[in-house]
Amino acid sequence: MTEVSMAKEDVASTGDLVVLKSVNKHFGALHVLQDIDLTIARGEVVVVIGPSGSGKSTLCRTINRLETIDSGEISIDGRPLPHEGKELARLRADVGMVFQSFNLFAHKTVLENVTLGQVKVRRKDRKQAEERARTLLDRVGVGAQADKYPAQLSGGQQQRVAIARALAMEPKVMLFDEPTSALDPEMINEVLEVMQQLARDGMTMIVVTHEMGFARSAANRVVFMADGRIIEQATPDQFFSNPRSDRAKDFLSKILHH
Amino acid sequence: MFDFLSGYDLLGAFWVTVQLTLLSAAGSLVWGTLLAGMRVGPVPLMRGFGTAYVNIVRNIPLTVIILFTSLGLNQTLGVNLGSQNFDTINFRFAVLGLIAYTSAFVCEAIRSGINTVPVGQAEAARALGLSFTQVLTLVVLPQAFRSVVGPLTNVLIALTKNTTVAAAIGVAEAAFLMKSMIENEAQLLAISAVFAFGFVCLTLPTGLILGWVGKKVAVKR
Ligand SMILES: Nc1ncnc2c1ncn2[C@@H]1O[C@H](COP(=O)(O)OP(=O)(O)O)[C@@H](O)[C@H]1O
Ligand SMILES: [Mg+2]
Numbered sequence: 001m002t003e004v005s006m007a008k009e010d011v012a013s014t015g016d017l018v019v020l021k022s023v024n025k026h027f028g029a030l031h032v033l034q035d036i037d038l039t040i041a042r043g044e045v046v047v048v049i050g051p052s053g054s055g056k057s058t059l060c061r062t063i064n065r066l067e068t069i070d071s072g073e074i075s076i077d078g079r080p081l082p083h084e085g086k087e088l089a090r091l092r093a094d095v096g097m098v099f100q101s102f103n104l105f106a107h108k109t110v111l112e113n114v115t116l117g118q119v120k121v122r123r124k125d126r127k128q129a130e131e132r133a134r135t136l137l138d139r140v141g142v143g144a145q146a147d148k149y150p151a152q153l154s155g156g157q158q159q160r161v162a163i164a165r166a167l168a169m170e171p172k173v174m175l176f177d178e179p180t181s182a183l184d185p186e187m188i189n190e191v192l193e194v195m196q197q198l199a200r201d202g203m204t205m206i207v208v209t210h211e212m213g214f215a216r217s218a219a220n221r222v223v224f225m226a227d228g229r230i231i232e233q234a235t236p237d238q239f240f241s242n243p244r245s246d247r248a249k250d251f252l253s254k255i256l257h258h
Numbered sequence: 259m260f261d262f263l264s265g266y267d268l269l270g271a272f273w274v275t276v277q278l279t280l281l282s283a284a285g286s287l288v289w290g291t292l293l294a295g296m297r298v299g300p301v302p303l304m305r306g307f308g309t310a311y312v313n314i315v316r317n318i319p320l321t322v323i324i325l326f327t328s329l330g331l332n333q334t335l336g337v338n339l340g341s342q343n344f345d346t347i348n349f350r351f352a353v354l355g356l357i358a359y360t361s362a363f364v365c366e367a368i369r370s371g372i373n374t375v376p377v378g379q380a381e382a383a384r385a386l387g388l389s390f391t392q393v394l395t396l397v398v399l400p401q402a403f404r405s406v407v408g409p410l411t412n413v414l415i416a417l418t419k420n421t422t423v424a425a426a427i428g429v430a431e432a433a434f435l436m437k438s439m440i441e442n443e444a445q446l447l448a449i450s451a452v453f454a455f456g457f458v459c460l461t462l463p464t465g466l467i468l469g470w471v472g473k474k475v476a477v478k479r
Contacts, residue, residue, distance in 0.1 A: 089389050091387075092387040096385075101376075103381060107400050107404065120392055165386070
């Protein structure tokens, strides 16, 4: 965490991209995010890990304001999150999101899924948008499926299309909320490989996942959450081989022994 | 045996029925969709309006609504919807009343369709940066419509039969003609059968065609 606070001059081009300061959120009586402080530098890959119900999804969703917060501050690329309207829509376009359940638009073809945001939000002309869509679909290995509907694809293919759909917006940061949890085991790797390539290409990524292989090979940092709090943060090696908190030790022993 | 029909413009009367149906269907599809949009939207005032509209209008008998448009708007307030011709005015008021009434049912059918669209679809659309209106018109409504072709068909069939209420304000559609035929000819059963057959000819194909369309456009998940 110490090297994150860099000289002011660097901030614009290389510094902090996503900053959360004492963020709190309740669902009724449930204090789901408790004083969350988290800073993610440009180009950094952060894996968020923790028991089910600890608030990982909620954390992701507050970053593009799919969930509002009760107190605290969130800023992206130096600008605080807008509250509503056009400003917020523009911010969301800069933050790519990949969901556990893919959420591809069921009534649109794969190609249309990847062009929709470019045309309607980025106001690109259709030809350019389709060109970019095809390039991205090729990159994630589903170029041949461009004219099919999502329901005709396997889960792994759908998730790769979802990644292409998010990338089409040229986002500054990508959020992944358990992108492989809904997949059959044999399809997990094809999605992780796409994500690893993305990390190597320098994309800033926040990834909620329990895939330790991915965390070890692609992440700069692991953030461990429990009961709405960040309990500890460390490099993947440190965290997995030598966790400091009891909660983390307990959690790791559960996911390691099966 | 059908000589009691001679001297009556049966086709002309059913043509008026068809026109009433098509114009009201188009109008209530538009207004009903807007109402549904209001009911699921983020603006409390619009949500309140949509809810109040539907709950009031669908609980008032259609006859009352049609009579209100004609007696209340036209004769009392002097609204004439851009025409001086008595028949045209009444036809337009009948369409207006039918739209006002039917759109409440269209709204509810569409809203139930919106509820069949998984929330993840709208979330993914919002996450791309689409505005509320874009999310609704590009992602949610297209899927909602596809899942409610059946319910909307029922509304359309009900509307076709409901056009007979326009006879109450003198619109010369099928039921209006039927009433005068029954008064003039001693053929109650035969006349009723002819008109019943006429309506079945309108609604049965509607149901069959839209049933086929509904299957064709259904969203696969
Ligand atoms: N929309 C919601 N309304 C009420 N409670 C919610 C909502 N979303 C999540 N929760 C609750 O908040 C807690 C954290 O949820 P979540 O962020 O999904 O955790 P995780 O992703 O770590 O499993 C859970 O107890 C969950 O039941
Ligand atoms: Mg979750």
